[in-house]
Amino acid sequence: xxxxxxxxxxxxxxxxxxxxxxxxxxxxxxxxxxxxxxxxxxxxxxxxxxxxxxxxxxxxxxxxxxxxxxxxxxxxxxxxxxxxxxxxxxxxxxxxxxxxxxxxxxxxxxxxxxxxxxxxxxxxxxxxxxxxxxxxxxxxxxxxxxxxxxxxxxxxxxxxxxxxxxxxxxxxxxxxxxxxxxxxxxxxxxxxxxxxxxxxxxxxxxxxxxxxxxxxxxxxxxxxxxxxxxxxxxxxxxxxxxxxxxxxxxxxxxxxxxxxxxxxxxxxxxxxxxxxxxxxxxxxxxxxx
Numbered sequence: 599x600x601x602x603x604x605x606x607x608x609x610x611x612x613x614x615x616x617x618x619x620x621x622x623x624x625x626x627x628x629x630x631x632x633x634x635x636x637x638x639x640x641x642x643x644x645x646x647x648x649x650x651x652x653x654x655x656x657x658x659x660x661x662x663x664x665x666x667x668x669x670x671x672x673x674x675x676x677x678x679x680x681x682x683x684x685x686x687x688x689x690x691x692x693x694x695x696x697x698x699x700x701x702x703x704x705x706x707x708x709x710x711x712x713x714x715x716x717x718x719x720x721x722x723x724x725x726x727x728x729x730x731x732x733x734x735x736x737x738x739x740x741x742x743x744x745x746x747x748x749x750x751x752x753x754x755x756x757x758x759x760x761x762x763x764x765x766x767x768x769x770x771x772x773x774x775x776x777x778x779x780x781x782x783x784x785x786x787x788x789x790x791x792x793x794x795x796x797x798x799x800x801x802x803x804x805x806x807x808x809x810x811x812x813x814x815x816x817x818x819x820x821x822x823x824x825x826x827x828x829x830x831x832x833x834x835x836x837x838x839x840x841x842x843x844x845x846x847x848x849x850x851x852x853x854x855x856x857x858x859x860x861x862x863x864x865x866x867x868x869x870x871x872x873x874x875x876x877x878x879x880x881x882x883x884x885x886x887x
Contacts, residue, residue, distance in 0.1 A: 602814035602825075603693070603871025607702035609665040609672065616663060616732040622671070626657035630670035633661070634707055638681050640689055641704045647695030649704060662710055662733030664703060674707035676733055682715045686818050686872075693871050701871060702815075709817035710734070713747045716819070721745070749815065749822040753792045754780035756877055757805050759830040763853065763881060764801065765865060766837070766845035776846065776856075776865035777874045780823070793826050801845060802836035805829060811880050814873035825877040853878050 615622055625631060632651035635642035642650040654661070654673060664672040686693070693701060710733060717736050720727055725740025736745045756763040756778050765776040781796035783789065790808045797803045805828035814823040837845055848856070848864050855863035857878055868874040 601698065602812050602823075602873045602876045603698065604702050604705040604815045604817065606698040607706070608699060609667045609703065611665040612663075615666075616734050619732070622663055622732055623657045625671040626654045626661075626673065628671070632670065632672055634664070634672065634674040634703070636675055636677055636707065636711075638679050639677060639684070639708050639711055641692050641696065641700070641708075643692060643695060648697070649700045659729055662707065664706060672703070674710070674733075676714055676729060677711050679711070679715055682712050682819065684818070690869060694869065705815060705817040709749075709815065709820040710747060712817070712819035717745055747820065749820050751783040751789070751792075751824060752780055752816070752821045753783060753789060753796060753824050753826060754778050754874060754877065755793045755797065755808075755826040755828055756881055757797055757801070757803055757828050757830040758881070759833045759847070762833070762847040762849045763878075764803070764830070764833075764835065764845055765848055766801070766842045767865075768841065769843050772866065774866040775868070776844075776848075777868045777872070778825075778877055779842075780874075783824075789824055789826065793828055797828065797830075800838045800841050802834075804831045806831070812873065812876055814876070816873070823873045825873050825880075827877075827881065850882050854882055857882075 631654050633654045635650040635652060644650050660676040662674045662676055664674055714729060718727060720738035720740060720743055722743045723738060723741040725738050727736035727738050727745060730737045766779055767776045779796060779800055783792040793808045794805055797805050807829040809827055811825040811827055816823045833847055835845055846864065852864040856865050856867040867878060
């Protein structure tokens with residue numbers, strides 16, 4: 599079975615240790631403790647394409663405790679940066695080299711760093727906030743409110759009709775790239791309702807029999823991608839041209855050719871670390887959830 603990118607780190611997040619700064623300071627000095635190297639928010643890789651780590655001189659408030667791997671504590675720096683809001687395009691080459699474990703660990707560190715840089719001030723009273731709970735929260739110095747990282751749910755879906763699925767492209771995609779349709783889940787809305795609404799809004803396509811396939815953390819900046827399939831009542835679409843510039847229906851042979859990167863494939867598929875890639879492959883394999 600194909601697993602989504604940014605999953606499979608296999609580390610113990612050890613939540614209780616986040617509440618014990620003295621224990622974490624002790625762990626940071628033990629043999630095997632490692633600090634993730636970051637270039638701003640981007641991964642730093644060695645010659646073999648693996649994440650680069652270093653020893654920790656002393657644990658500070660500007661470190662994030664990622665968890666334990668085989669008993670060894672892993673930390674990431676809390677990076678102060680103005681380079682927030684960047685998409686995945688700049689790190690595609692690095693991600694193509696990284697193992698699932700490395701991509702998942704770096705993705706968590708990147709997402710947390712982006713969250714910290716967006717929440718330097720309290721959303722309640724406007725006072726400055728400071729990191730606590732080993733980098734998994736911020737506390738307001740004015741009203742004392744505690745703020746914690748959140749993820750934004752996003753549905754990404756393939757509508758199927760008579761053995762074909764609908765794929766579409768946004769103007770900023772590389773030439774030839776098509777993907778599944780996607781959109782944020784809105785307040786007061788279920789996953790199924792979001793799938794149906796997004797397909798109607800973006801393609802004027804009524805759907806039913808919506809089913810979950812897989813999920814993926816997406817660290818650009820902090821989404822949870824929820825992949826689904828749905829049955830379309832028709833193949834007639836009317837695109838929302840403010841969101842999409844083109845769409846095509848593709849059968850399993852065409853999707854397989856795209857995933858294999860074959861010459862003459864009807865479109866260029868998303869990269870393997872994107873959940874759209876997983877969604878296409880699961881559809882070819884017979885819709886296993």
